[in-house]
Amino acid sequence: MSKNSSYILKDRVIPKGILVAIGGKEDKKYDLHILSTILSLVKKQNKTIEIITTATQHPEITGREYYKIFTKDIKNTVGLMHISTREQADDLELLKRISEADVIFFTGGDQLRITSILGGSRIEKEILRRYENEFCIIAGTSAGASAMSKTMICGGDSSEALRKGTINVSTGIGLIDNAIIDTHFVERGRFSRLMQIVSMNPSNIGIGLGEDSGIIIEGGCILRAIGSGITVIIDGQHLKYTNVANIDSDESIAIENLIIHTIVNGYGYNLFEKKYLKPDDLKKMNLIESEVNTNENN
Amino acid sequence: MSKNSSYILKDRVIPKGILVAIGGKEDKKYDLHILSTILSLVKKQNKTIEIITTATQHPEITGREYYKIFTKDIKNTVGLMHISTREQADDLELLKRISEADVIFFTGGDQLRITSILGGSRIEKEILRRYENEFCIIAGTSAGASAMSKTMICGGDSSEALRKGTINVSTGIGLIDNAIIDTHFVERGRFSRLMQIVSMNPSNIGIGLGEDSGIIIEGGCILRAIGSGITVIIDGQHLKYTNVANIDSDESIAIENLIIHTIVNGYGYNLFEKKYLKPDDLKKMNLIESEVNTNENN
Numbered sequence: 362m363s364k365n366s367s368y369i370l371k372d373r374v375i376p377k378g379i380l381v382a383i384g385g386k387e388d389k390k391y392d393l394h395i396l397s398t399i400l401s402l403v404k405k406q407n408k409t410i411e412i413i414t415t416a417t418q419h420p421e422i423t424g425r426e427y428y429k430i431f432t433k434d435i436k437n438t439v440g441l442m443h444i445s446t447r448e449q450a451d452d453l454e455l456l457k458r459i460s461e462a463d464v465i466f467f468t469g470g471d472q473l474r475i476t477s478i479l480g481g482s483r484i485e486k487e488i489l490r491r492y493e494n495e496f497c498i499i500a501g502t503s504a505g506a507s508a509m510s511k512t513m514i515c516g517g518d519s520s521e522a523l524r525k526g527t528i529n530v531s532t533g534i535g536l537i538d539n540a541i542i543d544t545h546f547v548e549r550g551r552f553s554r555l556m557q558i559v560s561m562n563p564s565n566i567g568i569g570l571g572e573d574s575g576i577i578i579e580g581g582c583i584l585r586a587i588g589s590g591i592t593v594i595i596d597g598q599h600l601k602y603t604n605v606a607n608i609d610s611d612e613s614i615a616i617e618n619l620i621i622h623t624i625v626n627g628y629g630y631n632l633f634e635k636k637y638l639k640p641d642d643l644k645k646m647n648l649i650e651s652e653v654n655t656n657e658n659n
Numbered sequence: 660m661s662k663n664s665s666y667i668l669k670d671r672v673i674p675k676g677i678l679v680a681i682g683g684k685e686d687k688k689y690d691l692h693i694l695s696t697i698l699s700l701v702k703k704q705n706k707t708i709e710i711i712t713t714a715t716q717h718p719e720i721t722g723r724e725y726y727k728i729f730t731k732d733i734k735n736t737v738g739l740m741h742i743s744t745r746e747q748a749d750d751l752e753l754l755k756r757i758s759e760a761d762v763i764f765f766t767g768g769d770q771l772r773i774t775s776i777l778g779g780s781r782i783e784k785e786i787l788r789r790y791e792n793e794f795c796i797i798a799g800t801s802a803g804a805s806a807m808s809k810t811m812i813c814g815g816d817s818s819e820a821l822r823k824g825t826i827n828v829s830t831g832i833g834l835i836d837n838a839i840i841d842t843h844f845v846e847r848g849r850f851s852r853l854m855q856i857v858s859m860n861p862s863n864i865g866i867g868l869g870e871d872s873g874i875i876i877e878g879g880c881i882l883r884a885i886g887s888g889i890t891v892i893i894d895g896q897h898l899k900y901t902n903v904a905n906i907d908s909d910e911s912i913a914i915e916n917l918i919i920h921t922i923v924n925g926y927g928y929n930l931f932e933k934k935y936l937k938p939d940d941l942k943k944m945n946l947i948e949s950e951v952n953t954n955e956n957n
Contacts, residue, residue: 550848
């Protein structure tokens with residue numbers, strides 16, 4: 362992406378890395394649309410991919426599944442990182458591998474495992490440093506996507522989610538600081554929990570990733586949807602009123618004027634300008650090429 | 660409500676009846692907030708209430724439950740109408756009772772039972788006639804609320820609901836023609852199915868009633884929320900774009916710019932002006948008094 366692009370604000374640091382956040386249950390059997398799109402963002406033949414299984418309690422099984430997919434192209438070098446302790450998260454050998462990977466992929470599981478094990482570690486710092494300063498792909502699915510945002514949803518029953526205090530929030534890795542990512546979104550009906558979080562601080566954009574749905578985030582701001590499902594965007598910038606500061610815990614939340622969009626494969630969203638992007642808008646931008654089909658659903 | 664109220668548009672027929680739509684699972688054990696609010700709208704001591712159990716497959720059990728509650732005040736006359744055939748829906752004796760009831764209450768069940776049994780019948784016509792011309796209360800919970808709108812949602816899995824054609828819609832009784840009512844809304848995460856319906860024709864307002872949540876609709880346009888839960892309003896008037904007309908069945912739907920509100924006990928919404936109403940706004944209106952506590956959650 363050109364640094365001269367009009368949508369880049371001058372007072373922001375534009376990260377050189379690219380994020381791919383996936384809502385979980387991405388296709389692993391058929392066309393592998395999302396997973397192959399991730400690899401296609403790296404414009405070289407011999408790609409190095411590191412799979413971090415920290416989120417899951419079953420690192421061997423989960424890791425092997427992705428290992429098989431990413432090694433289908435035998436030119437790729439794929440490593441598994443079963444980091445399950447804070448000591449391992451500071452390990453210098455693993456750190457070196459992170460510093461050299463083209464793609465760092467976080468599996469699903471529990472996002473609190475990611476943050477409690479990696480939070481503040483050398484590996485987390487190196488991921489953040491690389492994301493800001495070097496071209497690299499940082500991808501994550503389900504918990505691996507949720508942990509990307511600075512404000513991270515880590516619990517809360519969607520059916521109770523418009524009652525004050527029913528959603529648990531913690532601090533994520535912080536690759537994104539102006540948006541909050543939720544996953545399995547449409548399938549688990551999680552609208553209300555993201556609405557609560559956005560209404561509590563409308564400066565955040567809520568990103569609800571459906572299953573087999575993902576977004577490529579370029580320059581820290583331009584989202585492009587990939588996959589077969591839906592990504593929901595909840596924008597609080599025009600919020601006119603909420604009672605959330607005036608009610609007791611567990612009381613119902615009144616909210617006036619949230620804006621909601623859905624984006625599907627080929628559509629996008631500008632996080633800084635809070636602007637919906639149609640396939641034609643995306644084509645005009647100098648974005649990295651991928652296997653994303655921007656014509657589908659047009 | 661005064662006919663001179665500024666929010667009543669001159670070219671619309673203002674119904675004299677009042678609707679109370681409930682999202683299901685209203686409290687039947689503790690303070691009975693919603694059910695007693697319904698009765699409190701009738702300003703006389705000896706109230707006649709008719710319970711129509713057509714929606715349910717268990718009319719005796721369901722009917723008895725409401726009968727017990729409504730006869731707690733022994734001055735009330737409560738009748739049960741187990742209408743389960745189209746012949747019964749034309750019965751002249753039942754028709755007479757409908758024409759004299761202060762409150763007509765539809766239980767939950769399946770909204771297609773209501774419309775397939777009552778649709779076009781004498782009883783349905785009498786309910787519509789009375790709603791338009793006489794002061795009366797027409798209340799319904801769950802299926803009984805869904806059936807009130809002209810466009811009636813009657814099926815569709817919420818988790819698949821942002822794929823084209825996954826929601827089944829039929830024709831309801833038509834007491835409301837500019838809004839679509841969905842029920843058990845927050846609890847079953849039904850946002851996406853109402854979003855699909857609104858995006859298909861943005862002239863409709865989507866009303867998503869939570870459990871133990873209801874709305875009083877006065878003059879066919881002023882909604883007041885009652886109960887402990889949340890009512891979601893989805894307004895498509897500022898919808899900028901959707902791909903829904905250009906995609907195939909089962910493809911994902913892109914939507915730009917739906918507006919979403921939540922109202923809780925004491926808050927409201929003007930269906931005609933598409934305007935959010937806070938407790939202070941409601942107090943200024945000449946609305947029928949009820950046991951609704953407009954100060955709560957303020």
